[in-house]
Amino acid sequence: MFESLSKKLEDVFRKIKGRGLLKEEDINAALKEIRMALLEADVNFKVVKDFIDDIHVRSVGREVLESITPGQQIVKIVHERLIQLLGGSSTHIKFGSRIPSVLMLVGLQGCGKTTTAVKLANFLSKDKKVYLVSADVYRPAAVEQLEVLGRTIKASVFLHREEKNPVNICAQAVEQARREGYEVLIIDTAGRLHIDNEMMEELSKIKEKVNPAEILYVADAMTGQDAVNVGAKFNDLIGIDGVIMSKMDGDARGGAALSLKAVIGKPIKFIGIGEKVEAIEIFHPERIASRILGMGDILSLVEKAQASFDEKEAMQLQRKIKKNEFTLEDFRNQIKQIKKMGHLNDVIGMIPGMNKVKNLQNAQPDEQELVKTAAIIDSMTRKERLNYQIIDGRRRKRIALGSGTSVQDVNRLLNNFVQMRKMMSSFSKKGSMKSLMRNFPF
Ligand SMILES: Nc1nc2c(ncn2[C@@H]2O[C@H](COP(=O)(O)OP(=O)(O)OP(=O)(O)O)[C@@H](O)[C@H]2O)c(=O)[nH]1
Ligand SMILES: [Mg+2]
Known part of the structure; x- marks a missing residue:
């Protein structure tokens, strides 16, 4: 049961899920396919019409189109509406007061x-x-x-x-x-x-x-x-x-x-x-x-991702990056957010664009490495975190000691950070901020 419908819907969502930007035409095309899939599953045509109209209204709003994960948002909307279509929550038998x-x-x-x-x-x-x-x-x-x-x-x-x-x-x-x-x-x-x-x-x-x-x-x-x-x-x-x-x-x-x-x-x-x-x-x-929708646990991951990737915070970050004010402290906060979402490997596929970047840099984000990076940044003083340029050789030694790492580790992190900042500001100048944000911080 539902296999065929499920397969068709998965195909539709595969097309929109990984994309950072969705135009209204993309959504309309996806909705058309969802409509067909429901009709082919023998859902009442009037029910299908209301369902699609409702999803359309919810999907083309600014919150969805301008969100960092529009495809995921639409999956979430369809999921919510499907639950409603099926009756909302489970309803038990009411036995009443008479016996029997x-x-x-x-x-x-x-x-x-x-x-x-x-x-x-x-x-x-x-x-x-x-x-x-x-x-x-x-x-x-x-x-x-x-x-x-x-x-x-x-x-x-x-x-x-x-x-x-x-x-x-x-x-x-x-x-x-x-x-x-x-x-x-x-x-x-x-x-x-x-x-x-x-x-x-x-x-x-x-x-x-x-x-x-x-x-x-x-x-x-x-x-x-x-x-x-x-x-x-x-x-x-x-x-x-x-x-x-x-x-x-x-x-x-x-x-x-x-x-x-x-x-x-x-x-x-x-x-x-x-x-x-x-x-x-x-x-x-x-x-x-x-x-x-063939989602199993994916939904809770969407929620986790939404909770962690606070839109407002993301905008603030975007401004900072544009002004080249991104600090080690911001970097650490981002790592914390990623960690908040649970096991990294579970989350990776969830973050749109992540696979692309993974290939681009040819480096799978490594959980161990993240932990180490966070430890190193934690060992810095706030002053150092806000201005990486003051971190000289003596400070590097102290930070390595405090975080249980080596001076080479600290050097590598700082080099990466400087590289990242450069990359970010050049990205932001090219105007592809949104896609960068979504790939952040790897
Ligand atoms: N696969 C499957 N078969 C079922 C299910 N429920 C009932 N059946 C089968 O459907 C057939 C008819 O079931 P019944 O319970 O006799 O149906 P009924 O409504 O009592 O039939 P009448 O008394 O003749 O009106 C039987 O062969 C059942 O085994 C189910 O959930 N799954
Ligand atoms: Mg019977």
Whole structure:
């Protein structure tokens, strides 16, 4: 699921992520591709339109275009919007105050109601006493199916071989559950091929009779937009409280999951990810969004980078460099910032332009070297840090001793620093400050 969408989005982002400068045309081109990718993933076209319009508005603002990492900013915006599209944060079942809390599963034939009822019972039984009942009197083996599946998780199933009225069956099950001290009763209802009046009437009657804490619509992810449209009808006709999206392990394109909340306004609460009774998970919008964007931990790195590369500080630094006032103290602060971001090697790929510079200077920034550099600068007096020119031979010896390095190390650092300053001021005169800033301080 989502693989194809994920791959396409990664391709789009690869093109813009490493770039320091983005024009509005670049963003529009990227958004066009994102739009195509979403439509191909079978996301509702209206949902896609709103999504793209919204991202467009957020992306072409000055904060993004003039930031030091515009591509990353756009990935972040898309990520945030995807999370929203998927419902924001995870929503749990509300059990209410009645005992037992009745959960009613509804949905079309074969969408996975019976399997989901047992999965949910298994999931909830970790801290609740759960009872199951089948209200399907139409399909001959329906009750047995629930019974057999229920037995695999040692769940109790209400049995009613004589009663043929689904509403009565459910009412009796509630009574029985109350008598036996069950906290939750899950009703597995009968499915139909299509929504019809008879089905809805029956569900309405059950609802009226048992007053469920929640009605959960089981949506078959494999059926794409149909699952969304059918869900909307269920919601209109009997009202649903949430969705359990089954068969998320299949090769569905993901459009249903991405459209449901926006179209129906009801959250996905769980996902089914296999045929086994354990194959159910709480739905986490942020995790799914990260998975769709193939980012894993990258997002937190973006945040780290943003926190460290304070825009205001960067501007101040830029002014200093222009005036050739960049000091050893500024240098040390930059090293500290880099260190704040965590392990250097993890961060390197994150800093746009870093790879380019790495090749340019043919020197991989070395964590050890950074530590050493910081130690040497720390051993200087403030006066020395603000004016490197006063650091004579005697001072160099003292600094080496204080930092546990050699005079050669101190000499090398000072030479590099002077070189760097020269390079910076020449860069800044050529007007490519922005790209230099992004490569700073290597
Ligand atoms: N791969 C996969 N298969 C699932 C999942 N959930 C259900 N299934 C399969 O889908 C098929 C139908 O599941 P059921 O639970 O019988 O569906 P139902 O909605 O109860 O069907 P009816 O009672 O006939 O309306 C079964 O073969 C299940 O094993 C899932 O999350 N992943
Ligand atoms: Mg069933």
